[in-house]
Amino acid sequence: MSPTDPAVLADLHAQAFSAPWNATAFADLLAQPGVFAVAEADGFILIRLVLDEAEILTLAVRPAARRAGLGGRLVGQGAVQAAQGGARRLFLEVAEDNAAARALYARAGFRSLGRRKAYYAAPDGGRIDALVLGLDLAANPNTAPLP
Template identity: 45%
Template sequence: MTPEDMAALHARCFTTPAPWSARDFAGLATDPLCFLLTEPQGFLLGRAVAGEAELLTLAVLPEARRQGIGARLVAGFLNAARKRQAEMAFLEVSAENTPAIALYQQQGFAQSGCRRGYYAASGGRRIDGLIMSRTVGPAPECSK
């Protein structure tokens, strides 16, 4: 999936937060800490570093939702995080995105914080960003 493909799909899925551009995706694609998981009708971009994994964004075509694509992508994210020795995973989601919140809760995430008024919506309205997290695996031992 090209950065242009990701940007087009992201634009079909998001208004708040604002969709990312092809340039945004191209920049993340060059980051060795980032990883991309794809399905024919969706994708997930994650990053893992220093024992933590962050789900940066998840996008599934609106007409393909509720078919297990998002759940497979999140499960793949958790597996990729384990392989990268992450012990914790986290993400941020709009407090108004109830379908995504339900998906993340089904995958074992729970709210661990809130960024009040984090997202700008139309008409000057502000929307909270929920921080959700979960354990991924055992903590790796540090070298002495």
């Protein structure tokens, strides 16, 4: 199996998130124009490119492989591929309470653009705001994988 096989992506996503996407969801996304994955054995990033904008749909790293630079590499490689595809800006939403992800994106140069109130479901049944972040790829055309 390839690292971008929908079943492999679904397995990694299930290890990384409490509400994972299944293999069918990944197959459907990857079949859409402009959607691509950058994957390694322990993680992946899924990005949608439309005209001159790209969006990180999800980033998953196996828990045992976290804090070793893989997330940063995936973000960097995904940003490079999006820029090569014509994207001038890269966006994402991140849960306000996800400090590790917010730190990762800040190190990659993402800036806060706004907030989506009650965007994510919380495990306790409540709702969590999403922060909308963006990276200007046109200003950073040689975006490289982070260390």
